[in-house]
Amino acid sequence: EVQLVESGGSVVQPGRSLRLSCAASGFTFSDYYMHWVRQVQGGGLEWVSRINRDESVTSYADSVRGRFTISRDNAKNTLFLQLNSLRAEDTAVYHCARESGDGDEFDYWGQGTLVTVSS
Amino acid sequence: SYVLTQPPSVSVAPGQTARITCAGDNIGSHRVHWYQKKTGQAPVLVVYDDIDRPSGIPERFSGSASGSTATLTISRVEAGDEAEYYCQVWDGTDWVFGGGTKLTV
Numbered sequence: 001e002v003q004l005v006e007s008g009g010s011v012v013q014p015g016r017s018l019r020l021s022c023a024a025s026g027f028t029f030s031d032y033y034m035h036w037v038r039q040v041q042g043g044g045l046e047w048v049s050r051i052n053r054d055e056s057v058t059s060y061a062d063s064v065r066g067r068f069t070i071s072r073d074n075a076k077n078t079l080f081l082q083l084n085s086l087r088a089e090d091t092a093v094y095h096c097a098r099e100s101g102d103g104d105e106f107d108y109w110g111q112g113t114l115v116t117v118s119s
Numbered sequence: 120s121y122v123l124t125q126p127p128s129v130s131v132a133p134g135q136t137a138r139i140t141c142a143g144d145n146i147g148s149h150r151v152h153w154y155q156k157k158t159g160q161a162p163v164l165v166v167y168d169d170i171d172r173p174s175g176i177p178e179r180f181s182g183s184a185s186g187s188t189a190t191l192t193i194s195r196v197e198a199g200d201e202a203e204y205y206c207q208v209w210d211g212t213d214w215v216f217g218g219g220t221k222l223t224v
Contacts, residue, residue: 004161035214045154045162045205047214061213062120095161103168104209105152109161 002026002108004096009113016086022079022096022110030054030074033099035106036081038092046092049081050099064090086117121210123217130223137193139220141206144187149208151189153182156203156219165204166191198224 008020022034036048049060049070058070069082079096093112100107124142131137141151153166164173166182169189179194193200201224206217 037214037216039156044219045156045207045216047216050214059212097162100167103152104150104214105164105167105207106154106162106214107164107167107173109163111159111161 004110006110006113009115011116018083020081024077029077034079035097038094040092091117121215125217125220128221137196139191141189141217152207153191154205
């Protein structure tokens with residue numbers, strides 16, 4: 001069974017940093033592109049970042065480029081998101097998601113971890 | 120950037136058919152995917168590539184696309200279908216979501 005479990009969310013002050021993790025199991029992690037998608041409270045889904053299988057190619061939404069960094073450890077089946085220079089508008093539940101092997105949809109998601117940016 | 124527009128809400132009685140639309144410029148040139156999102160739960164892919172259904176998703180869920188609109192149709196709606204539904208495409212650069220539609224049963 002495919003499982004994605006996020007962790008690392010917390011309350012943090014504006015301007016500070018945070019690192020999120022996503023532990024993957026039930027599939028060969030290194031075979032798949034992985035993403036982070038967030039949902040603000042009461043709002044919709046927003047794509048954040050994507051990483052390819054060997055970490056050689058990453059992409060970011062304009063709203064986070066230059067502040068967030070996606071990475072992965074295929075030996076530990078774990079996806080990461082480093083959040084720097086956090087702003088109030090980054091407050092959201094952050095989900096990791098697996099990109100399907102033959103398309104651009106997200107076929108499995110985690111339940112998410114809450115990041116609250118507040119002074 | 121590419122914009123997908125969904126109605127904020129759709130209401131339907133149990134047993135009836137719900138149709139949720141997703142409008143975008145030349146959306147037919149994109150593959151449209153649909154997700155079900157319940158509060159506190161992970162999103163679930165219910166339709167991909169406009170019309171296909173992942174294994175485990177009931178046949179009551181179907182998708183279509185024509186012109187500038189894609190549609191998620193839920194037949195014989197059940198109370199458990201109450202959720203938010205999001206359409207999504209890849210526009211060549213970013214993964215874009217619609218604003219979401221709250222389905223009330």
